[in-house]
Amino acid sequence: MLLKLGLRHASRVSFKLPPIKFKYGQQPPSAESTPVITTITTPVITTPVAPEKSKHHENKRTERKEKPQQTHKIKPGNPTNLHNLLRFKSENRSRFTARPSRSVEENLMRLGINVSGEVIYGIYPVLLALQAKRRTFHHLVHKDVSKPLSENLHNILSIAREQGIPVTTLKPQQFNKIFPGDQVHQGVCCDVSPLPFVPLEEEWLGMNSEGEMHQEGRSYHLWLYLDQIRDPMNFGAVLRSAYFMGVGRVIASASCSARITSTVSKASAGVAELFPVHQVEDPVKLARSLTHGGWVVASSASPASGDNNTTLTDVTSFNPNSSILLIVGNEGNGVSPELQQICHTALTIQPGRNLHPHLHCLNVSVATALLLHSLSQRLSPHSP
Secondary structure: OHHHHHHHHHHHHHOOOOOOEOOEEOOOOOOOOOOOOOEEOOOEOOOOOOOOOOHHHHHHHHHHOOOOOOOOOOOOOOHHHHHHHHHHHHHOOOOOOOOOOOOHHHHHHHOOOOOOOEEEEOHHHHHHHHHHOOOOEEEEEEEOOOOOOOHHHHHHHHHHHHOOOOEEEEOHHHHHOOOOOOOOOOOEEEEEOOOOOEEHHHHOOOOOOOOEEEEOOEEEEEEEEEEOOOOHHHHHHHHHHHHHOOOOEEEEEOOOOOOOOHHHHHHOOOHHHHOOEEEEOOHHHHHHHHHHOOOEEEEEOOHHHOOOOOOEEEHHHOOOOOOEEEEEEEOOOEOOHHHHOOOOEEEEOOOOOOOOOOOOOOOHHHHHHHHHHHHHHHHOOOOO
């Protein structure tokens, strides 16, 4: 008991506790008037304790407090502060954040050049467009170079001056601001009118010898129909291959097809400017009409896309004896079911290895080039 009292006293002195009042209880007197024995009960603290904080402890607590965030107050009616705040947020924006870029037409207008149509760019698209004369030219813009002009650029400027087309020369820094991203402009662009499709009905009876394969005194035609090819890069690449392989007609649907834009012209290396692309409203009617005329209508297909209703034929073993209409579809959906039902067969290209399930087909422009090459070899007079 004395030890407990000593500890309590030492604790009170060390921690500066207020004085402790003890409750003393007395036992009730007995009948035999025995002496009273005093007992000590649990001490009760009557005053609440507020422990004193050391200065060292308070300093550490102060250091742990977070610094208040800086707030940018904008005074009403003061546009300068608003401008500085927006500039601060713009400068601290992540460099990986995608920023919307202006179009070529908008960039030209910022340089004081009004655009009346669409802008085509690149040496060959502009040069072939000038030579074909299928567009209306509004303005020609080229980059000033210190070295002598190339032969093609010299021809472009000469034809433009002969046709009375306004020509503007820009410094390299100004010209490079026209084209956002990584567009290969080759230092020349032109504001021209849109290039429309040519209706097929206008030349249905007046077919010339271009694109015809002569064999044993008969003329065989190779036509190409693009079924819902919406990607302009693929559309332009297919046009370039079709022109090279001697295709007589390239036909597209009136709906769900890419337009002949500047991207198509650039991807085709200018072929779209001189090689007309025809258009039909009803491709099913076209396929049936050619079938009744003795044509073979074939579609393109990957080796893994066959089913019970489609006959797959390896293009290397396909030997036609009549004119051919080749139908190629987009990479997502392929040839539409309505046209697939009319096709006599589906031509495939056999791969040189076992393919991954998700890599079972070629790009549509590459596959079309390979199919056209094989078909043109079999329709040519020198084929075995």
